[in-house]
Amino acid sequence: MSNKRVYLFHEGNAKMRDLLGGKGANLAEMTNIGLPVPPGFTITTECCNYYSKHGKFPDGLMDDVKAALAAVEKDMGKRLGDPENPLLVSVRSGAKFSMPGMMDTVLNLGLNDQTAEALIRLTGNERFVWDAYRRFVMMFSDIVLSGQYPDLKKEKFEHIFDALKEKVGARQDTDVDAAGLKELVGQFKEYFRKVTGQDFPSDPMKQLELAIEAVFKSWNNERAVIYRNREKISHDLGTAVNVQTMVFGNMGDDSGTGVAFTRDPATGENRIYGEFLMNAQGEDVVAGVRTPETIDQLAEHNPEIYQQFVEIAKKLEQHYRDMQDIEFTIEKGRLFILQCRAGKRTPQAHIEIAVDHVNEGLITKEEAVLRVPPEVPGLMLLPSLDPDFVKKNKPTLLAKGLNAGPGGAVGKVAIGSAAALRMAEAGDDVILVGRETTPDDLGGMLASRGVLTATGGKTSHAALVARQYGIPTVCGCSALRIDEGSRTISADGVVLKEGDYISIDGTNGLVYIGQVPTKMPEVSGKFATFMEWADSFRTMGVRANADTPEHAAEAVELGAAGIGLCRTEHMFMGDRVPLVQAMILAEDDAAREEALARLLPLQREDFVGIFKAMKGYPVTVR
Secondary structure: OOOOOEEEHHHOOOOOHHHHHHHHHHHHHHHHOOOOOOOEEEEOHHHHHHHHHHOOOOOOHHHHHHHHHHHHHHHHOOEEOOOOOEEOEEEEEEEOOOOOOOOOEEEEEOOOHHHHHHHHHHHOOHHHHHHHHHHHHHHHHHHHHOOOOHHHOHHHHHHHHHHHHHHHOOOOHHHOOHHHHHHHHHHHHHHHHHHHOOOOOOOHHHHHHHHHHHHHHHOOOHHHHHHHHHHOOOOOOOEEEEEEEOOOOOOOOOOEEEEEEOOOOOOOOOOOEEEEEEOOOHHHHHOOOOOOEEHHHHHHHOHHHHHHHHHHHHHHHHHHOOOEEEEEEEEOOEEEEEEEEEOOOOHHHHHHHHHHHHHOOOOOHHHHHHHOOOOHHHHOOOOEEOHHHHHHHOOOEEEEOEEEEOOEEEEEEEEOHHHHHHHHHOOOOEEEEEOOOOHHHHHHHHOOOEEEEOOOOOOOHHHHHHHHOOOOEEEOOOOOEEEOOOOEEEEOOEEEEOOOEEEEEOOOOEEEEOOOOEEOOOOOHHHHHHHHHHHHHOOOOOOEEOOOHHHHHHHHHOOOOOEEEEOHHHHHOHHHHHHHHHHHOOOOHHHHHHHHHHHHHHHHHHHHHHHHHHOOOOEEEO
């Protein structure tokens, strides 16, 4: 292990991803190029690996943390736990490779009854303070202690909040006033005491130590392990921990928070793409608790902040030479950048952005080909809902939402991840339907043909993860009502049962009743340009798997130099299955010969068609 285990942001740089994780390295880099980044420090990935191996912190780690914290406190003129001028911090994970939503974050750490009263005196904004406090109690309980006390899960606290909102007649969280939120904090702490038999931790240094440990533990939580297996990320990399000064987007109507991309992650179009919420904290946007506004509407709220953000976005893309995913907060009319990383994008956007960056002189053709993951060209061939069928047959539209992940998908309604997994294992094509999705839903999402959520926006967890895997997604479908008790969904009076078919158009944000046929895309435009570049650099021929004349013709069209595997058993699928069954189940030789005689010309015609389609290219038959 390195001697230095904790780095202030200005002590690191973008090349230290192995040690500081992607988030820590980017925070360091943004600090050093002069962007408005709240001060903080990063605990290295080596410390996480030590914890995973030994079940405890390296000796002296908290002494190093206290020294780094003292430097941040000096920079900010505030101290953690100070009853007169308190500092609050966030504690976030950050592995070498981006794992959005897979590990844990704690916000507003450092709050207790004394620091809350101090913040009320300093800000004059009682509602903001009690809102931050109730978030902290819920988040800390859920992330740090629910492993030991399962009844401290977030949803338990949300039930308490829902009951209070009903009591005061509030529709949204923001409708609850300061007195209501103060009462809620008391209810949360009383519930905590009831579950644990102890008071909620009030010592900020103890809060910090427990939160750091929780982030280390989250490296091996179930959803993180599933994600790494899927993404082929090594399990021994560990996560860094980033402790950063809190800035607040929930201080009133001149504050807010958002997530934005330097280009459209769905299409690759060269425009700022994202969402924000005024008077909110970051988890409100990514969790889909409230439906946000689009980033261009920020210009209406604060044109100066919007222009500053556009300039920072351009600077970051030029600096990293790639499309960036940026988290930001506005506190009392002041912009802060909390994070940047290479943005997750759809297969279409991968191609579009790579070709555009070459044309703009940011990268070379070789870099473009190497940057696009090898599975992307295959994902580019995902189906979409057949527009000709839709135009001609006008299927019944169930609801409209946000076009969060392009492509078309058809499947049976599956309410929740458990149902999606169960139905998919039984062989059904399913559409995962839920109010929202959380990182815990990753398994259900991967088992589904598409995702449909009632809340959330284009930067919600559902959208980010689904886009990454090419899963068509419609989010923010506010007309959708989900009844888990009766296992039904409804919109505008139309009720569907779990197991009924729906079709979703993730490109246009539409949900249809029934089964709409899908259609494969064509290789043209920038996709064709990209594939020409890839062809110019490859050093070996590429052969396809093809079992029918149609597959063979498609393979040639897509540039295959032959068929590496033609599986003859695949020639007997579809409407030929009864002939194969008759041959296998024949009671005598004559019946078997009759069945074979009917199969032989069909197979012979297939081979003739395959060899004609291949135009002299080699074919390997099994």
